[in-house]
Amino acid sequence: MDLEKQAKIYKALSEENRLRIIGILQTEKKCACEILDYLEISQSTLSHHMKILCECGLVECQKKEKWSYYNLSKDMTDEIIESLQSLFKKKERR
Template identity: 35%
Template sequence: MNSLPVIDQASDDACCAPASAPALGAEEAKQKALVFKALADPNRLRLLSIVKAESSGESCVCDLTDPLDLGQPTVSHHLKILVDAGLLHREKRGTWAYYSLVPGALDDVAGLLATL
């Protein structure tokens, strides 16, 4: 996949030189796409927004269901995706799990865009 096919170069209507291999490799692209998949859902964006706005720096899962008008299993599913993507940190204390933004994680995603 890294070698450039040359068969099209003889084409009558070739418009220009073939593009070089993408700066972004297949594996790296797969990794980077994962974090955008985590962000590609309105409810997950809203969950991040709530956790980010929390003055204490963390939100209890018990407080995240009502504002979104979703059941707790659905909210937990979305939170797990955000944790797996490295955007949220989860800490279990007693009955509840508490979620906080992973420091610098959103900046890192912005950095991914700058270095595409």
């Protein structure tokens, strides 16, 4: 993962409500209305946060009729874990 992509993801994760949303989606796919039940924000604010999380690839959206269902991207979460591990991996000093 390149640094620009990493920065976009870390920026998305730097907001408290987006971290809450990630936590909510850890267990299963949820409808936007279900996510709202956990947060004290408006529907338009949720839409803004979901747009950011989807644009950076952390969250995937599936639309069924008038409903939007969200889930974490397994591939992206694995990639983020790997990038964090490599970022903080001790390197040999010469």
